[in-house]
Amino acid sequence: MHVLVTGGAGYIGSHVVKQLIEDSNHSVTILDNLSTGHNETVESLKKMFNNHKTTSREFNFIKADLADFSNIDKIFSENDFDALIHFAASIVVPESVENPLKYYMNNTVNTTNVINQCVKHNVGKMIFSSTAAVYGDAKESPVRETTPTAPINPYGWTKLMSEQVIKDTCAAHEGFDAVILRYFNVAGADTLNRIGQSFPNATHLIKVAAQTAIGQRNKMSLFGEDYETKDGTCERDYIHVDDLASAHLRALEYLDKNDKISPNIFNVGYGHGFSVAEVINTMKEVSGVNFKVEKVPRRAGDPAILISDNSKAKEILQWTPAFDDIKLICKTALDWEKTVS
Numbered sequence: 440m441h442v443l444v445t446g447g448a449g450y451i452g453s454h455v456v457k458q459l460i461e462d463s464n465h466s467v468t469i470l471d472n473l474s475t476g477h478n479e480t481v482e483s484l485k486k487m488f489n490n491h492k493t494t495s496r497e498f499n500f501i502k503a504d505l506a507d508f509s510n511i512d513k514i515f516s517e518n519d520f521d522a523l524i525h526f527a528a529s530i531v532v533p534e535s536v537e538n539p540l541k542y543y544m545n546n547t548v549n550t551t552n553v554i555n556q557c558v559k560h561n562v563g564k565m566i567f568s569s570t571a572a573v574y575g576d577a578k579e580s581p582v583r584e585t586t587p588t589a590p591i592n593p594y595g596w597t598k599l600m601s602e603q604v605i606k607d608t609c610a611a612h613e614g615f616d617a618v619i620l621r622y623f624n625v626a627g628a629d630t631l632n633r634i635g636q637s638f639p640n641a642t643h644l645i646k647v648a649a650q651t652a653i654g655q656r657n658k659m660s661l662f663g664e665d666y667e668t669k670d671g672t673c674e675r676d677y678i679h680v681d682d683l684a685s686a687h688l689r690a691l692e693y694l695d696k697n698d699k700i701s702p703n704i705f706n707v708g709y710g711h712g713f714s715v716a717e718v719i720n721t722m723k724e725v726s727g728v729n730f731k732v733e734k735v736p737r738r739a740g741d742p743a744i745l746i747s748d749n750s751k752a753k754e755i756l757q758w759t760p761a762f763d764d765i766k767l768i769c770k771t772a773l774d775w776e777k778t779v780s
């Protein structure tokens with residue numbers, strides 16, 4: 440297959456491209472505007488591809504913005520894509536509250552256009568990056584794919600609206616099929632430290648803890664110690680980025696083997712969680728640094744617990760996680776932070 444990966448120069452997309460290069464025979468084209476993705480990441484992926492090169496496959500990078508509809512149409516006309524894995528999006532929740540239109544335009548409008556291009560140019564398979572944020576402040580734990588969706592910020596809404604566009608398109612167009620993956624808390628980096636999360640202003644807990652451990656920040660905040668959880672701090676389902684990536688490869692196989700799945704939605708997490716305090720302590724342990732943590736009041740919009748029920752992905756996609764180890768997640772995040780700092 441020839442797989443188009445939008446956002447492949449970013450954090451999660453690059454780990455999926457790595458696995459497409461190393462663990463499949465597919466050709467890959469990355470399309471990215473490098474707004475938060477990096478040219479260095481593309482160069483690292485190119486190197487990996489050259490080590491796994493065969494005459495029957497290709498690796499291409501196209502610098503383009505999904506908002507440029509006529510250029511996207513041209514790119515789809517000039518290439519023969521078989522599948523789309525769509526990562527490109529804006530992902531910072533507080534920014535989505537301050538500037539919702541940026542998020543609706545980049546996430547929902549540009550996603551709708553790229554789906555339109557798929558239908559127009561007969562690209563029949565799509566994998567979409569959705570998020571546990573679609574569940575909002577879920578009333579049950581663990582959350583199942585059937586748990587009611589109720590986003591509590593514009594970012595979550597942009598993703599849920601995109602899911603709806605995908606569902607309606609699958610229903611109306613026989614030749615178009617999709618898998619929607621709802622990611623939980625993605626963290627860690629390539630275990631060989633070749634790629635990782637390079638966006639300096641990321642708000643993710645493990646990234647921030649790693650930045651604090653290496654002295655890039657002089658302290659970090661712990662938001663709220665009065666939740667109804669095991670130690671009063673929020674609990675989340677942290678998944679290593681390479682396990683999340685392998686779910687995409689399984690989803691691609693699933694789309695390839697099955698005719699009409701219309702679309703199918705899967706939670707991708709480990710099905711158990713750690714508290715914020717536990718994660719901070721693990722980062723202190725693996726780094727050997729007792730960095731400063733400032734205890735501050737709760738942040739608006741943080742649910743107490745968000746843990747996945749991942750049984751559907753395990754059963755139907757035959758997805759088997761291999762890195763379910765919070766120390767390894769923290770250690771790989773820390774090693775990468777040292778590399779990019």
Ligand SMILES: NC(=O)c1ccc[n+]([C@@H]2O[C@H](COP(=O)([O-])OP(=O)(O)OC[C@H]3O[C@@H](n4cnc5c(N)ncnc54)[C@H](O)[C@@H]3O)[C@@H](O)[C@H]2O)c1
Pocket residue numbers: 445446447448449450451452470471472473474475476477503504505506525526527528529530545549568569570571622623624625626638643
């Ligand atoms: N990181 C997480 O914890 C997390 C959790 C749930 C869902 N997701 C979803 O996973 C996907 C990837 O997230 P990430 O963490 O890798 O983010 P990222 O910012 O590292 O990657 C996004 C990539 O998309 C590119 N991009 C953005 N807008 C574009 C546009 N208009 N045209 C072309 N390229 C564009 C960026 O340059 C970047 O390379 C996103 O859709 C995000 O919503 C991420």
